[in-house]
Amino acid sequence: MPAETYVDFNALTRQINDLAPEARNLLHTLNDRATELKVTIDRVNDLLSAQNRASLAATLASTRAMIDEDRPKIKSTLTHIDTVSANSSRC
Secondary structure, eight states: OOOOOOOOHHHHHHHHHHHHHHHHHHHHHHHHHHHHHHHHHHHHHHHTTTHHHHHHHHHHHHHHHHHHHHHHHHHHHHHHHHHHHHHHHOO
């Protein structure tokens, strides 16, 4: 059975001390990203607030009503444009 390499306490302490700056940097970076994520989530929650959802629903309903109201006029206008265009190409 092969023996495991012995690592003394001083070597272990050195290894931990060597990793400490990288660990601190990693924790600092992680903290920065967590803060950015919190800001992003707060902004998304604000966009999805009940008031904003209601406003968006009202805007969409209003737009739909305008389209429904003006659809016959738009269709008639396009039909007239097609007729004029066809007549002008005969000349």
